[in-house]
Each structure stands twice: as C-alpha cells, then as structure tokens.
Amino acid sequence: GESVGLHLPTLSVQEGDNSIINCAYSNSASDYFIWYKQESGKGPQFIIDIRSNMDKRQGQRVTVLLNKTVKHLSLQIAATQPGDSAVYFCAEPSFLSGGSYIPTFGRGTSLIVHP
Amino acid sequence: DVKVTQSSRYLVKRTGEKVFLECVQDMDHENMFWYRQDPGLGLRLIYFSYDVKMKEKGDIPEGYSVSREKKERFSLILESASTNQTSMYLCASREKGLAADTQYFGPGTRLTVL
Numbered sequence: 001g002e003s004v005g006l007h008l009p010t011l012s013v014q015e016g017d018n019s020i021i022n023c024a025y026s027n028s029a030s031d032y033f034i035w036y037k038q039e040s041g042k043g044p045q046f047i048i049d050i051r052s053n054m055d056k057r058q059g060q061r062v063t064v065l066l067n068k069t070v071k072h073l074s075l076q077i078a079a080t081q082p083g084d085s086a087v088y089f090c091a092e093p094s095f096l097s098g099g100s101y102i103p104t105f106g107r108g109t110s111l112i113v114h115p
Numbered sequence: 116d117v118k119v120t121q122s123s124r125y126l127v128k129r130t131g132e133k134v135f136l137e138c139v140q141d142m143d144h145e146n147m148f149w150y151r152q153d154p155g156l157g158l159r160l161i162y163f164s165y166d167v168k169m170k171e172k173g174d175i176p177e178g179y180s181v182s183r184e185k186k187e188r189f190s191l192i193l194e195s196a197s198t199n200q201t202s203m204y205l206c207a208s209r210e211k212g213l214a215a216d217t218q219y220f221g222p223g224t225r226l227t228v229l
Contacts, residue, residue, distance in 0.1 A: 008155050034217070043119070043205050043220025044158070089157060102173070103218065107157035 008087070010110045019077040021109045023090035028071060030092040034103065035064060035075050038087045047075070047088075077111075085113045118142075119221035121206055127227045134193040136224050138206030147189035148207040148218065149173075149181065151200075158205065164189055196228045 013019050025033065031052040036044035050057045050064045050073075057064050063076040073090050087108045093101035122137035140147065145166050150158040150173075160173030162181040170181050178200060182190040189208075193200055203225050207218040 041222070043207070043222050044218075045220070046217045049217075102160060102163065105158040107155060 008108055008110050010112060012112045012114065013080050015080060015082060015113055015115050017080055019080045019084070019111055019113075021075045021077075021088050021111065023073040023075070023106050023109075025071050025073060025090070025092045025106075027092060027094075028068070032093055032101075033064070033066065033073055034091045035062075035073075036089045036091065036105075038089065038108070040086070044089060080111075080113050082113045082115055085111055087111070119206055119208055119219050121204075121221040121224050123224050124222065125225050125227075127229065128193075128196050129229050130197060132193075132196045132228075134196050134226065134228075136191040136193075136204055136206075136226070138189045138191070138208075138221055139187050140189075140208035140219070141187065142208065142210070142219075143186065144208040144210050144219075145186070146209045146211065146216075147183065148209075149179075149189065149191045150205045150207065151175070152203040152205055152223070161191065196226075198228050200226065201228045202226060 034049045035047045037047050038044040048059045048062050048064050050066050055066055061078045065074045077084055087110050089108045090106045091103040094104045095101045119140045128134050148163040149161045152158050159175050161175055161179050162173050164170045164183045167186050180192045203223050205223045206221040209216040209218045
C-alpha cells in the first residue's frame with residue numbers, strides 16, 4: 001500500500017491472480033477519490049473513481065472499495081494480466097476556494113505481474 | 116481523444132542553464148498543471164493555471180516559474196537549473212476545476228541536470 005517511506009511499495013503477483021492495492025487517505029472530509037495507472041514511459045491514466053456516498057464501484061476487471069471509517073481505499077484487479085504491470089496512484093481532492101479542487105496523489109504502488 | 120503533448124521526452128542540461136519545458140493540450144481545457152515525479156515521492160505539484168495568464172503555486176514552486184499566454188500552452192521555466200531539479204516532469208490538463216473532471220497527463224519529460 002501507500003507508504004511514507006522513500007521506497008516505492010511493490011506488489012508482485014502471478015498472472016491470473018487477483019491483485020489488491022491499498023491506499024490510506026488523510027482528509028476525512030474528502031468526498032471523491034480517483035485511481036490512476038502509470039505504465040513505464042507514460043503519464044498516469046485515469047482508471048476509476050468513487051464518491052464518498054458509495055462503498056464500492058466496479059469497472060472492467062477493477063473494483064474500488066472505500067472504507068470511510070478507517071480512511072482506506074483499495075483497488076482490486078481481477079485476473080491480473082502482464083499488461084496490468086504499472087505504478088498505481090490514488091488521489092484525493094484538496095479543495096480550493098471557489099469550488100475548484102487540486103488532486104493530491106499518494107506515492108504509488110508498483111504492481112509487477114509475473115507470467 | 117484528449118491529447119497532451121510535451122516538447123521533449125528527454126533533456127540534458129547543465130547547471131545554471133535556463134530550461135523551458137513546453138506542454139500543449141488540444142481539448143480547450145481551462146486548467147493545466149505541472150508536476151515533478153521522483154521515485155518514492157509520487158507526483159508533487161509545482162504550479163497550476165486556472166486559465167490564460169492565471170497561475171497559482173503548488174506544493175514545490177521554488178526554483179520554477181510558469182507562463183500561460185495561450186489557453187492550449189503551459190510552459191515550465193527553470194531560470195537557473197540545478198542538479199536537484201533532475202526529475203521526471205509531467206504536464207496535465209483538465210476541463211475545469213470540478214471534482215469529477217479527470218486530469219489528462221502528457222508522456223513526461225525526463226530532465227537531467229549535470
């Protein structure tokens with residue numbers, strides 16, 4: 001999961017297994033969260049989002065779970081494939097005056113999928 | 116599809132040089148961002164811009180400035196490059212400042228300062 005240390009947390013899985021990537025957020029008032037995927041040599045790409053009025057949201061092979069009690073997010077990837085190898089970031093909003101927000105990113109988790 | 120392009124994928128500069136990193140988006144987005152990404156530290160916001168000629172400091176603006184003369188272009192400037200500015204620089208844009216607006220990222224510029 002996300003770490004306060006300088007080393008990127010790494011999750012290694014076998015192809016076909018399910019992956020769970022964790023993220024702790026800091027602001028209990030945050031009401032919107034996003035997961036991004038960053039493949040090697042590319043910028044981050046949006047995967048899935050969830051609002052705080054939901055506990056779970058499903059996409060294609062991905063599910064995000066939100067536990068507001070402990071301020072924890074998880075991203076679950078079903079039947080992990082080699083193409084899922086990437087760094088995954090969670091982001092929560094830091095709100096500015098006027099209703100705008102700036103996303104604050106976690107440090108990321110590196111997912112390595114072994115064939 | 117939204118496209119965010121950055122002028123260079125790789126740059127090598129010398130200490131003290133003035134460096135320009137250019138970013139262009141083609142979707143008429145109001146907001147644009149510059150981040151730097153370092154191993155284990157995630158993405159840290161340097162500057163962002165709400166609209167043309169408007170800019171706001173992010174978390175780590177020291178040593179950087181920005182320019183947004185046209186809506187589609189957001190430039191990051193290192194007035195006098197230093198070795199601690201060696202990093203991956205990512206540009207992003209989004210339509211407005213709403214919570215549900217997705218950021219779209221460019222491919223990044225890996226800058227090395229010798």
